[in-house]
Amino acid sequence: MKVDEIIDLENGTSYLLLLDSLIDNIKYFLAVELDDAEEPTKNYIVLKEIIEDNDTYIQKETDPIILSKLIQDYSLDYEEDYGDEEA
Amino acid sequence: MNNDLYSQFEKNGFSIRSLVSFDKELRAVNMTPYDLLNKLTELQKGANISGIINEFSTNILDNITKLSEALSDDEFYLKSDKEKLEKLQNDITTVRHKFAAISQYMTAEKEMLEYKQEMINAKKKAVLLDRDTSLTDEERTAKALEIKQEIDRTIGSYQSYLSIYFDKQREYLNVVGSINVVDFKNDVLKSINTIEDDTKGLAITNDTRARVTDIVSKMRENTVMFANSNIRSQIDFENMCERYGLVYNGKSLNVSQTESKTEVNKQTEKKDNDKDLTNEEEKKEEVKELSEEEQKAEDDTLKGKDVNPDYTGPVKEGEQLAVVPNLDKEKEKPKDPIKDSSYLGTVDPDKQIAVVDSKELDNPEPEKTTPNPNHPNETKEPKIKVVARRACKWINEHKKQILIAVGIALLIVAVIIALQYLIPAITTMLETSQVATLSSAMIENGALWHGAIASEQAALHGANTALASEIQALTGLKASFDTTSGVWTIGEKVLEVYSKAAIENAAAASSAATAISNGVMGLGITGLGLTGLGAILPKKSAAYKNILKSIKDLKKNLTNMSHEEVQQKVAEIIAQINADANLTDSEKQRLTGKSNKLISKSEKLVDNDTLEASAYLDLNDEIKALNANIANMSEEEISEAIRGLITKIRNTNSLTKEEMEVLVKKTRKVYANYRKLMDERNMEQQVKDAQEQEEGRGR
Numbered sequence: 001m002k003v004d005e006i007i008d009l010e011n012g013t014s015y016l017l018l019l020d021s022l023i024d025n026i027k028y029f030l031a032v033e034l035d036d037a038e039e040p041t042k043n044y045i046v047l048k049e050i051i052e053d054n055d056t057y058i059q060k061e062t063d064p065i066i067l068s069k070l071i072q073d074y075s076l077d078y079e080e081d082y083g084d085e086e087a
Numbered sequence: 088m089n090n091d092l093y094s095q096f097e098k099n100g101f102s103i104r105s106l107v108s109f110d111k112e113l114r115a116v117n118m119t120p121y122d123l124l125n126k127l128t129e130l131q132k133g134a135n136i137s138g139i140i141n142e143f144s145t146n147i148l149d150n151i152t153k154l155s156e157a158l159s160d161d162e163f164y165l166k167s168d169k170e171k172l173e174k175l176q177n178d179i180t181t182v183r184h185k186f187a188a189i190s191q192y193m194t195a196e197k198e199m200l201e202y203k204q205e206m207i208n209a210k211k212k213a214v215l216l217d218r219d220t221s222l223t224d225e226e227r228t229a230k231a232l233e234i235k236q237e238i239d240r241t242i243g244s245y246q247s248y249l250s251i252y253f254d255k256q257r258e259y260l261n262v263v264g265s266i267n268v269v270d271f272k273n274d275v276l277k278s279i280n281t282i283e284d285d286t287k288g289l290a291i292t293n294d295t296r297a298r299v300t301d302i303v304s305k306m307r308e309n310t311v312m313f314a315n316s317n318i319r320s321q322i323d324f325e326n327m328c329e330r331y332g333l334v335y336n337g338k339s340l341n342v343s344q345t346e347s348k349t350e351v352n353k354q355t356e357k358k359d360n361d362k363d364l365t366n367e368e369e370k371k372e373e374v375k376e377l378s379e380e381e382q383k384a385e386d387d388t389l390k391g392k393d394v395n396p397d398y399t400g401p402v403k404e405g406e407q408l409a410v411v412p413n414l415d416k417e418k419e420k421p422k423d424p425i426k427d428s429s430y431l432g433t434v435d436p437d438k439q440i441a442v443v444d445s446k447e448l449d450n451p452e453p454e455k456t457t458p459n460p461n462h463p464n465e466t467k468e469p470k471i472k473v474v475a476r477r478a479c480k481w482i483n484e485h486k487k488q489i490l491i492a493v494g495i496a497l498l499i500v501a502v503i504i505a506l507q508y509l510i511p512a513i514t515t516m517l518e519t520s521q522v523a524t525l526s527s528a529m530i531e532n533g534a535l536w537h538g539a540i541a542s543e544q545a546a547l548h549g550a551n552t553a554l555a556s557e558i559q560a561l562t563g564l565k566a567s568f569d570t571t572s573g574v575w576t577i578g579e580k581v582l583e584v585y586s587k588a589a590i591e592n593a594a595a596a597s598s599a600a601t602a603i604s605n606g607v608m609g610l611g612i613t614g615l616g617l618t619g620l621g622a623i624l625p626k627k628s629a630a631y632k633n634i635l636k637s638i639k640d641l642k643k644n645l646t647n648m649s650h651e652e653v654q655q656k657v658a659e660i661i662a663q664i665n666a667d668a669n670l671t672d673s674e675k676q677r678l679t680g681k682s683n684k685l686i687s688k689s690e691k692l693v694d695n696d697t698l699e700a701s702a703y704l705d706l707n708d709e710i711k712a713l714n715a716n717i718a719n720m721s722e723e724e725i726s727e728a729i730r731g732l733i734t735k736i737r738n739t740n741s742l743t744k745e746e747m748e749v750l751v752k753k754t755r756k757v758y759a760n761y762r763k764l765m766d767e768r769n770m771e772q773q774v775k776d777a778q779e780q781e782e783g784r785g786r
Contacts, residue, residue: 003688004478004482004487005478006478007473007475008477010748012753012756016479018487018491019494020684030494036711036714037714042546042549044498050470055472056476057470059468059470061468063307063311067502071498071499074491080635081488
């Protein structure tokens with residue numbers, strides 16, 4: 001899975017992947033749920049990517065320790081991509 | 088309150104400090120005192136480490152065994168580097184050692200109970216023999232001698248095993264009594280991480296690696312759950328006592344295993360003695376007491392008396408839990424769907440209020456708006472298959488920036504709430520940096536407001552409302568939003584002024600916070616922030632900024648380059664990163680990651696074409712088009728269209744089964760949307776008709 005992609009899940013929901021980060025070789029995505037018209041909803045989630053037998057699965061990440069790590073990564077990404085002061 | 092009820096409260100260590108609160112709160116939730124007592128004892132069980140550590144220990148040790156089995160089943164495992172194998176074995180042994188006292192106590196307890204049961208069975212035989220009138224004197228005597236021998240043997244075995252059991256129990260109490268749940272959790276997590284790292288260097292198949300990853304992930308989840316559940320139960324227990332005007336007179340919650348039992352008073356005294364048993368005489372006295380109680384229990388069993396069926400905890404001989412009737416088990420309120428939401432947080436358009444609801448801020452009840460990730464796995468999160476991936480056509484940088492800002496803001500709120508539960512002791516220390524983070528995020532969201540469309544503005548304001556709520560909860564200062572000027576005020580200060588002061592305070596506090604941040608807090612919360620929070624974000628070196636500029640330039644040029652050119656350029660940048668001595672290791676790691684992402688981004692540009700050509704995407708577009716048109720369609724038209732589309736999906740051979748199912752689900756959802764729209768229209772019509780009738784009568 002990659003950033004800027006929309007993923008459709010087996011349960012019928014769709015998410016837009018906004019940011020990614022790698023912790024201990026596991027990929028995590030900050031994602032926003034999309035509605036039927038594929039517009040972003042109010043629901044945000046962190047997804048963990050799991051690859052098994054060439055199939056891709058996601059699992060909601062709720063561990064605050066992992067989420068804390070991701071905040072720093074995501075915030076730095078944001079700062080570097082959209083901030084004024086950095087190069 | 089009748090005497091029986093009073094004694095139940097007293098037995099369990101509670102006294103009523105405020106009858107007014109006790110009575111008022113029970114009435115408010117229509118709960119009986121027995122219900123309350125049940126809830127409190129249940130919470131108390133979770134709040135006491137010993138009430139949950141046995142299960143946790145079993146779980147971790149079971150998973151360690153599974154891990155060892157998974158590895159030894161692998162045909163290549165033993166061909167791994169010898170040193171790596173040894174290190175893994177040592178690290179596994181280290182984890183087993185952490186739980187050795189608990190595990191040994193549990194085994195000793197199980198064996199002690201088996202010996203005890205043998206003894207009781209033998210005594211039962213004696214009782215039954217006395218009641219048997221069918222035997223001759225000779226037969227009775229012969230049988231009696233046989234049973235007497237059995238009784239003597241089983242009592243002897245039981246008594247001699249008790250000394251082993253008491254040794255193990257003392258060791259267990261020492262270990263459990265000294266556990267600090269946060270330190271223990273961090274220590275276990277560290278060991279799990281070490282084991283995971285060890286396995287990465289082994290020669291094993293992908294299948295085994297997946298099994299190992301799954302087991303390690305379960306261990307990690309269980310560890311976090313164990314700590315969270317304990318801390319949350321402590322907080323809930325204390326809050327509940329306070330709310331119902333009760334004082335808990337029992338021992339402090341995380342002391343010893345015996346104190347987790349709900350029956351106190353004389354048994355508590357006896358339990359406390361367990362800790363001080365230092366000589367054989369005391370042990371013998373204990374055995375004597377126990378024997379008397381066993382005889383009573385045995386008699387009760389023979390008389391057909393009930394025992395407490397809910398009693399599942401570790402057994403102390405002769406001990407029996409107070410049986411509190413649960414009169415109201417079925418009255419459990421349905422779960423709050425918002426609390427149970429799987430999301431980090433939400434922006435509720437209905438709450439885009441001009442001024443933050445003071446009630447909401449006074450009683451933030453954070454779980455309602457941002458479900459607490461501190462209780463992540465009360466039920467294990469399901470793994471859901473991704474059936475389709477496609478490029479997002481409508482995303483542009485500005486829109487993406489807004490979505491990311493809102494997402495990070497909600498992530499910050501969710502994690503801060505979680506960490507407040509996790510580490511209450513250092514919450515105060517971190518408040519300043521949290522407040523700075525929150526207020527800076529608000530400023531960033533405010534800056535994005537301009538140029539955003541209405542729905543995006545609503546999302547940004549929603550995120551700021553959640554952030555303001557957290558600031559108020561942390562500081563007690565009133566946060567309000569002026570709809571006329573569009574300005575947030577916190578504690579009489581305009582947001583920007585307040586934020587500047589908060590960042591200064593945070594910078595001063597961060598050094599102190601860092602000193603105690605070796606555990607969870609070292610993972611980023613003190614360093615988080617969005618644009619404008621440069622004072623707190625880690626400072627990057629000039630060398631880092633220089634290479635970052637090269638990466639950004641390449642990113643801008645990506646569309647004009649072939650994939651091979653991008654790969655070549657990235658390789659050059661990575662070589663430059665590795666050669667630069669002025670970069671720290673973490674800077675190198677971060678820049679390398681960013682560079683590699685460009686290759687991935689370049690690949691995406693290539694495979695987008697493939698993705699967009701798929702039948703899945705065409706059908707998905709048809710569903711979207713149908714959904715967009717439902718307002719203009721009749722019931723027959725929509726039914727016809729849906730039937731046609733589903734048939735088309737089913738007949739598209741190039742779709743996988745999962746893709747088909749998802750598309751059919753999406754199509755059926757269009758009909759649900761149509762019905763919802765029709766219901767709304769009918770409702771509007773009914774209101775309109777009623778108004779017209781009202782006006783007619785008025786005339």
